[in-house]
Amino acid sequence: KQEVTQIPAALSVPEGENLVLNCSFTDSAIYNLQWFRQDPGKGLTSLLLIQSSQREQTSGRLNASLDKSSGRSTLYIAASQPGDSATYLCAVKPDSNYQLIWGAGTKLIIKP
Amino acid sequence: NAGVTQTPKFQVLKTGQSMTLQCAQDMNHEYMSWYRQDPGMGLRLIHYSVGAGITDQGEVPNGYNVSRSTTEDFPLRLLSAAPSQTSVYFCASSYSKASGHSYNEQFFGPGTRLTVL
Numbered sequence: 001k002q003e004v005t006q007i008p009a010a011l012s013v014p015e016g017e018n019l020v021l022n023c024s025f026t027d028s029a030i031y032n033l034q035w036f037r038q039d040p041g042k043g044l045t046s047l048l049l050i051q052s053s054q055r056e057q058t059s060g061r062l063n064a065s066l067d068k069s070s071g072r073s074t075l076y077i078a079a080s081q082p083g084d085s086a087t088y089l090c091a092v093k094p095d096s097n098y099q100l101i102w103g104a105g106t107k108l109i110i111k112p
Numbered sequence: 113n114a115g116v117t118q119t120p121k122f123q124v125l126k127t128g129q130s131m132t133l134q135c136a137q138d139m140n141h142e143y144m145s146w147y148r149q150d151p152g153m154g155l156r157l158i159h160y161s162v163g164a165g166i167t168d169q170g171e172v173p174n175g176y177n178v179s180r181s182t183t184e185d186f187p188l189r190l191l192s193a194a195p196s197q198t199s200v201y202f203c204a205s206s207y208s209k210a211s212g213h214s215y216n217e218q219f220f221g222p223g224t225r226l227t228v229l
Contacts, residue, residue, distance in 0.1 A: 004154060043116070043202060043220035089154065099170060100218075102154030 002027045004092050006103035014111050015082060021075040021106050023090035028068045031093040035064050035075050038087040038105065047088075048075070052095075080110045113138050118203050118221035125193040125228045133188040133224050135203030141219070143207045144186040145170070146178065148199040149223075155202065161186055193228045200225050 003026045013019050023033070032051045036044040048057045048064040050073065056065040063076040077084055087107045091100040119134045137144065145160035157170030161180040175197060177189040186205075190197060203221040 009152070041222070043222045044204075044218075045220070046217060049217070091155075099157050099160070100155075102156070104152055104154045 002030075002092060002094055002101045004090060004101050004103040006088075006090060006106050008106060009104065010107040010109070012109040012111060013080060015080060017080050018076070018078050019080055019108075021077070021088050021108070023073040023075070023103055025071045025073075025092050025101075027094070028071055029095045030068065031095050033064075033066055033073050033093070034091050034100070035062075035073075036089045036091065038089060044089065077108075082110045082112050084108060085110045115139065116203055116205055116219050116221035118201075118224050120224060121222065123224060123226050125190075125226065127194060127228060129193050131190050131193065133190075133201055133203075133226070135186045135188065135221060136184050137186075137203075137205040137219070138184065139205065139219065140183060141205035141207055142183070144180065144203065144205045145218075146176070146186070146188045147202045147204065148172065148197075149202060150199050158188065158201075190226075195228045198226060198228045 005024045030052050034049045035047045037047050038044045048059055050057050050064055050066040061078040066073045087105045089105040091102045093100055116137045142163050146158040147155040149155050156172045158172055158176050159170055159178040161167045164180050164183050167178050167180055180186050201224045204218045206218045
């Protein structure tokens with residue numbers, strides 16, 4: 001059974017720092033992996049989607065990498081800003097299943 | 113486009129009561145799904161639908177019913193609320209050939225925070 005883990009559960013860093021959020025999964029047979037952002041009281045917004053054949057995706061200050069063989073993905077945030085404060089979730093889509101398997105998220109706080 | 117809308121935003125129920133959480137999308141998406149989010153856990157899929165008239169169970173379907181009579185609406189019914197159903201509920205939709213949205217690109221509603229006493 002696919003399981004997705006995000007460590008740490010919470011992270012607090014000063015503004016301006018570069019940081020990495022981690023996502024690990026137990027079964028390397030995935031179709032894609034997505035990173036989402038969740039703001040308090042709001043829905044989830046998709047940030048980046050990496051297909052299983054890709055190694056990384058970039059959007060602005062965000063870069064997501066995927067290493068299927070080791071069951072890991074990282075979300076790199078460059079030059080962090082207070083507006084980046086949110087909970088970041090990763091979700092894996094198994095090969096033959098529409099359902100997404102979600103991590104519990106990392107709550108990120110960027111201190112001004 | 114309003115995107116995915118959910119009502120109500122907050123709800124308090126007593127054990128044994130029933131209610132319906134509403135979800136609507138105006139993007140002509142074929143796929144719709146309901147998740148619950150509990151503290152310290154990832155989102156868990158309750159039910160999903162791949163088109164009008166077609167629904168299927170997700171990971172945690174017990175205690176919930178769904179129907180999909182139209183493309184736009186996907187209500188979630190709690191038959192007899194229990195304290196274990198206290199959670200935040202999210203509706204999501206995806207996939208429309210006409211709009212170019214792939215089924216990988218899920219759009220989420222703002223959520224309904226439900227408390228069962």
